[in-house]
Amino acid sequence: MSKPSAQTIFAESFFRVNAELFAPFLAEAGLDERILHTPDVEIPAANYVELWEILGRRVDASIGLRIGIQTVSTALGAYGQAIRSAPTMLLALRCMSHFAVVLAHAIRVDFEIDGGQVILSYQCTDPTITRRHQDSEFTIGFFLSLLREITENPRLTPQRADFEHERPTDWSLHRDVLACPLHFKQSDNRLYFPIELLEMPVRTADPRLFQALEPFLEQQRQIRAPVGDLLAELGRHIASSLSSGGASLEMVAQSMGLGPRTLQRRLAEHQVEFRLLVEDVRRSLAEAYVAQDHYSLTEVALLLGYAECSSFSRAFRRWTQVSPQQYRLQAKANLA
Template sequence: MSQGNYTVFSETLLQRHSEIFRPYLESVGLSRDVVDRADSEVPLRSYVQLLETTAEHVDPCLGMRIVLGQLSASPTGSYFGAFGHAARSTVDVRAMLNFISRYLVVHAHANELTWYLHGGRVEIHYQLTDPSITRCRQDSEFAMAGLYVSLCQVTGHKFAPLRVDFSHPQPADISLHQQTFRCPLRFNQAINAMIWPAAILEEPLVTADERLFQALQPFLEDQRKRRLADTDLTARISQSIAGNLRAGDVGLDAIAKELGFSPRTLQRRLQEQALEFNTLVEEIRIAKALAYMEDSSRSINDIASVLGYSEASSFTRAFRRWTGLSPRAFRQQTR
């Protein structure tokens, strides 16, 4: 996958649960030694696939159970390294959310957390911004449960969420979700979101440590600049392609113009990252097509249109080339 420039630092997650993850590493293209080092930098797409594959064999609520400490007797602690320690050392929740928004890229490329204040409520949004990653229930639930647990811990459990939204379809069993969040839950939403009372923003953290934060912040700022330089352009190109698929306007010239480059400059920047523009377009189309095919309410004609094909027959030929099956045969097989 050409978008392998996106990476995530495994920190202690894979180490602490090595016996759970080890059997499935090779199936997602990862070497077995990634569970032996806390500083392993893993391709983000492989990491997300590893979570999904392991969950299929071990537990459908794998991401949440890891955060809740239900799968290991190991001592609890941050799965986010220096980034996690610095976040918990900020002065209050507002500062913590601002810190996470700015420095999350240090832990993982193409991860985004934003927050908004609306009429007495704080809305915290989380998403993967790599459009080629479409199956990410475990990552979403790991992130949302991790955010929930962290906010409860650093505020001394003084606040409770008002609602939690997930972008993936509702699982067959949501009893763990209900026991964990204890608030209204919604699935199949546009984005992962958690709603809290606005008063939480000014709450001082019980874990605040100004000296530790001042020691870690310069290091994290250097890491942030390095990682943004590595992948910011790739993210912008990918998002532009995904946003223009329906219009069919995903040629190099059109995307370059939208991003403010000349076609030659964009081509050169892609070559510097060992990326091929046409391959990138096709990978995003394939990922989107497979995600849309899982939604039985979408017709083949509608999917073809959304992906920029003027005729369903053209989409059918492309889909057969990608998967070896026609769209209808693929749906019958997956059912």
């Protein structure tokens, strides 16, 4: 397995349950079979999302939504157990949002009450993860599955669903599963429910178990949230600084309103090396830009802070073992 990054997701029993589906594609996503058998292993978030994209290309263009709607709370460890044991729907929704970082970094889960609706939203917050269609659909599908599970109402449907990506060529599964107006190319991934959702009983509630799990999850949240928040902010600032000629620690610290020594100290606290983080951001953005036709390779090189296209090409070959031109052709072939 590739060396875990600081932004991770726990395998829990989800990977064991879906071992037959995931196993053939783990190596291609930079993962190994240990994640199928070890619930507490941490998977780099970027590799996890890439695994979903590979499945979308190789297995089923709607695989994220298809697996999401089949996933049950117990597959996601203490996070899922706390949600299903919450005494009220309001507490269940709060758990989904507040403790999401315990399960995974680089994500945002929110719920709000607005205009007589309950809105549950999700987004991957890592700026270097640009291809995340399947991850978004898996999570939206899982949220709906979870709400149906805890209310024991398999017919529970949202009033509306939003997705941040473009509408798939075949979206029949989306219509069948969600059974509501669907909107694509939105600013976020959202499910909208009537306010009456808050009055629905949680039929899987177990107040004593919830009381035992909540302090543990809060402790874990306080451990995991700082590194997740810091790295998400750093990733955004590094990405925006690259096109200005590179992302030095001094430049990024200044854009964050910090002194270089303060930033260095915060990174050291989380055992994160700035140079390697810049390399990860640059590589992830390079793969995303090259895979699309929106930019010429010269423009990609400039966006990533390279003065010459040849320097970028050498770095890209070092990262991927193929040239940018070959990578772009492979990406097109995968989408065909």
